[in-house]
Amino acid sequence: MASKIGILDMIPRDYASSVREGFNNSTRLAQVADKVGLQRYWVSEHHSTPAVISNSPFISVTHLAANTENIKIGTGAVIMNNLSPFQISENFRVLHALYPNRIEAGIGHTLESEVNFQVDSGLDMAHKMDYREELLDTYRFMNGRFDGEDPRRKLHALPLDFSQAPPLTIMVSSLNNVKFIAENGWGLVYGLFITGDRKECEEVIRVYHENFVPNEHRRKPEATVAVYGVSAYDRKDIKPLNIALNEWIKIFPSDKRNMLQLMSLSQAYDEAELVGKDWEDPYRDYKVSGTPRQVQAEMRRMQKSLKCDDFLMINQLSGFKQRRDFIEILGDVSLY
Template sequence: MNIKLSVLDQSPILRGYTAREALQQTTTLAKWTDQLGYHRFWVSEHHSTKSLAGSAPEILVTHLAANTQHIRIGTGGVLLPHYSAFKIAEVFQVLEALYPNRIDLGIGRAPGGMPGVNYALNDGKYRNVREYPTQVKELMSYLQGIEHPHYKIQATPLGKTKPPIWMLGSSGTSAALAAQLGTSYTFAQFINGEGGIASMQTYFNQFQPSMYQQKPDANVAIFIICAETQEEAEFIAGSMDLALLRIENGDIRDHFPTPEEAQEQSYTVFEKERIEYNRNRMIVGDPKQVKDGILKLAEMYQVDEVIMNTFAPSFEERLKSYQLIMNQFGNIPKGG
């Protein structure tokens, strides 16, 4: 199977670094993975957090597209319930006009962040996520250049190409909706380590052609940590284990934990069980082990693309992880 390798980056703020430096690291990583031959590079949307710098993915996408040449750039994803479908359509029409056939519009239904964030994004009002399917339909219509039946407006600028819509999800509900509406679909296994294969089967089995696309198109996203040796990869992964535990416990810190912090941590029996469970959301190992894991994952999901999300205590280790993986798949960097 010919596998496309892609990247999701959440702009983690590492210990001793600033948010500005985290965004600069994301830019460097986008350039590097572009040279290495990765297929696409997505950035996420997170609000009111001291550990992740990416709060406005549509702006970061503009910057990254300007600083890369070949790799597709997109959102993973815009939290659509917080915004006007018309405004999102116009933002991405502009991006597509600037960088035709290189922009992806990934959207999500999850509210994202604490309740205060949700109210702040909507002027103190409660946004009903049940309206999400209607929003997606409106978004698809606007991007097709169709005039709104009541407002008599179009999302401009109108161009010859349209950015593909990727519906991001971690459940069968999102898979069924993507199939019903006829959009592309990403299962976020890095968020939910269970139910992904069944969700993907739902998507393929129930897909209905739409005005946007005639055939299903899907991929899977997972945490991946690759190092020269399995021992080194496991050491690095310890920081990811601790970070996920802290998130689950509501113990949010202002930096991404180091492997040394993880080693010094004294875990309870329950926490050790959670760490083992959370490993369903990761592939960890040396280059051969990671390649085998990627190929197995793609086969289980019956997709030809895997999106990897790599956290590491140092930016250099993050860069190296992506290089080791691509080298293992036999690709040679473009321009070094």
């Protein structure tokens, strides 16, 4: 059975590591994911955030696709606020021409706090367009779907030397726009790693499935849950890895620019000693965590309770070896 698990890579910087090492590690991890047969490898988009270097997803995707063979490579997600629908469409069409049937177009909208940060910094990049219209325009440009009365029908997103553009998937973190996404036949990713709200996640997927209308690219609904993952071959590493990850989860919504790099595993072990044996994980709903066997069991439970089709696992563990081991563990996970 084909894997229903993919990786979402923020391209983190490990403690005392260089930017070049971060990019090289990401490439090596994508190759491991390809080797173990995972479904996809996506790259996120974050700006002015020192601890992650995924600020140019189109360039990263091009590099990763060139250095892997079979795995789907995509964006999770290109931020609609930062580029026009036409620019996004042309970038994806070029990628699809270079790597036919391997590129996936994940698009999203930045958090309100990020929009406010841009405005306060004098970088107001808003297009003054409705988000839904931006999504529709992106789909129309990618697939040449403007009607005969629309003046934009003469504006072509190039190249035009293939029959189809990459399928479109929209990332959400609330019920907003879910019915609209379903009615247009697009894929959906719910960012559980952003909200930690499993009840909302279940409701989002229910609304999406109930309202899905097939399009030329997608005949069946595809609802994916994006969630942090923690596992290790050595059980003793799991608690420190969770503690290190929690430092990122805690600052991610509002203060991520103040983290320069990930906490090291040795630092996390020191923190684990301080919190003691009775420590309870305050961010357990944002992640899947445990031994390899426990992770498989939890993902199966989530698959049933949330009725999701796929998983995107955010691999934000401290240390290249730990992130590599996690991908190998996921390669052995069997879902329903």
